[in-house]
Amino acid sequence: MDLLNAAGAPETTDLIKDGTEATFMADVVETSQEIPVIVDFWAPWCGPCKTLGPMLEEAVTAAKGAVKMVKINVDEAQMIAGQLRIQSIPTVYAFFKGQPVDGFQGALPGSEIKAFVDRVIEAAGGESPGGQLDDAVAAAEEMLSEGAASDAVQTFAAILGEDPNHAGAYGGLVRAHIAAGDLEQAEAILNGAPAEISSSPELEAAHAQLELAKQAADAGPVAELTAAVEAEPDNHQARFDLAQALHANGDVEEAVAHLLDLFRRDREWNDGAAKAQLFTIFDALKPNDPIVLNGRRKLSSMIFA
Numbered sequence: 001m002d003l004l005n006a007a008g009a010p011e012t013t014d015l016i017k018d019g020t021e022a023t024f025m026a027d028v029v030e031t032s033q034e035i036p037v038i039v040d041f042w043a044p045w046c047g048p049c050k051t052l053g054p055m056l057e058e059a060v061t062a063a064k065g066a067v068k069m070v071k072i073n074v075d076e077a078q079m080i081a082g083q084l085r086i087q088s089i090p091t092v093y094a095f096f097k098g099q100p101v102d103g104f105q106g107a108l109p110g111s112e113i114k115a116f117v118d119r120v121i122e123a124a125g126g127e128s129p130g131g132q133l134d135d136a137v138a139a140a141e142e143m144l145s146e147g148a149a150s151d152a153v154q155t156f157a158a159i160l161g162e163d164p165n166h167a168g169a170y171g172g173l174v175r176a177h178i179a180a181g182d183l184e185q186a187e188a189i190l191n192g193a194p195a196e197i198s199s200s201p202e203l204e205a206a207h208a209q210l211e212l213a214k215q216a217a218d219a220g221p222v223a224e225l226t227a228a229v230e231a232e233p234d235n236h237q238a239r240f241d242l243a244q245a246l247h248a249n250g251d252v253e254e255a256v257a258h259l260l261d262l263f264r265r266d267r268e269w270n271d272g273a274a275k276a277q278l279f280t281i282f283d284a285l286k287p288n289d290p291i292v293l294n295g296r297r298k299l300s301s302m303i304f305a
Contacts (some may be wrong), residue, residue, distance in 0.1 A: 016057050019070040021077045027070045032095040036124040038069045038117065041081060041091045048107040049090045055110050056092065059117040066121045067094075094120040111165065111196060133159055137168045144172065149180040165194050171202030178206075178213050186210055201287075208283035216248035229258075236262055236269045240277070247281065256295045258279060264302055275299070 012117040019039070028037050040056055042049035053071065060069040074081040074089060084093065084100070092105040094116075102120055119286045140155035156173035159166055170193055179187035187210060193203055225242035228235060239262045247255035258277065278299060282292045 014068075015060055015065065016069045017071070019072050019077075021080055022278050024070075024072070024077070026079055028095050029098045031068060031083060032098055035065075036067045036094055036096045036101070036120045038067060038120060039093045039095060040069065040071045040102055041074050041084075041086050041089050041093070042071060043073060043075050043089055046089050052090045052092075052107045052113075056117075059110075059114045062114075062119060063117055067117060067124075092116075094123075096120075096124045101140055109196075111181065125190045133163055133166055134168070137166070137172060140169070140172055140176075144176055146180060147179075149176050152176040153180065165196050167197040167200035167202040169192075170197060171200070171206040174203070174206035175209055178209055183210065183213055183217075186213075205285075211280055212284055215244050219245040219248035222246060222249055234265065238265060240270070240273060241275065252285070253291050257290055260295065260302070263299065267302075 006143050008236045017027065017081065018112075028039055031037050038056065038060060040049075040053055042053060050173065057069060062065055069149070073088060088105055090107065091103065091105045093100045095101065101123055102116070104116065108116070136155065136159050140152045140159070141148075143155060144152040153173060154175040156169045156176055159169035160173065163169070170189075174186045174190050177183075177189065190203065190207060190210060197203060220241050225238055225245050228238040232238065239258050243255040243258040243262070246252075246258065259274045259278050259281075262269065267275065278295060282295060285292050
């Protein structure tokens with residue numbers, strides 16, 4: 001499944017070329033009237049250039065014709081380097097309509113290079129690969145919200161085939177397996193996450209959802225636990241178990257209310273279990289969810305009271 005549809009895409013040799021002072025006007029200024037051109041100023045003696053250049057070429061190639069790249073050896077193009085005030089290398093400029101529109105100095109990690117290329121394409125009115133993948137993630141999320149977990153799994157997996165480090169798709173794939181009830185597979189995927197995205201908010205949320213799903217498998221009956229708490233309000237374990245059972249049954253707001261009550265009664269109980277469980281629930285939800293916003297506000301008021 002090729003989410004980016006490479007039909008008719010230009011050859012890589014047309015997208016990336018070595019430029020000189022003699023060809024700069026045609027390769028960069030004139031070409032950028034129609035399509036953004038990224039210019040990589042480098043030199044053979046520059047160590048970081050040897051790392052940055054290939055990563056930049058990879059990102060430009062992945063854009064499949066939405067942007068071009070010209071490599072300029074500053075040792076052989078000192079007049080242009082002087083005009084553009086290139087003071088250190090590597091330096092990268094993006095041109096559109098004949099003018100520099102973006103740029104950076106020094107080496108960057110691959111994720112930031114891809115973000116730079118996406119930004120340049122979008123600034124020129126194009127659709128970046130990252131933008132197309134984000135649209136595909138949104139479609140997969142809609143499948144998941146509608147209960148089509150298996151379809152979501154396939155779509156998230158296809159997105160990761162295009163970009164293995166797409167945190168949104170990776171977290172989505174984990175959550176889709178959770179929704180399908182395959183917790184072992186979800187955990188295996190989560191444990192195999194690339195280091196570059198392992199601490200991203202999307203994967204943190206997926207991890208929190210996995211922990212809650214595991215708890216749900218062992219949750220007790222709500223009615224019995226509710227009766228136990230009503231009979232003995234200071235039975236902290238019963239209240240904690242009730243919160244887990246409520247969450248397992250989809251009553252997240254009531255679960256949060258009981259955990260807040262438990263924290264108010266004894267914040268240190270079981271090594272701060274109420275606070276830790278609240279954070280797990282908050283992490284599993286979207287940051288702007290009213291349950292998260294209200295819950296964090298109430299928890300903060302108790303912490304700093």
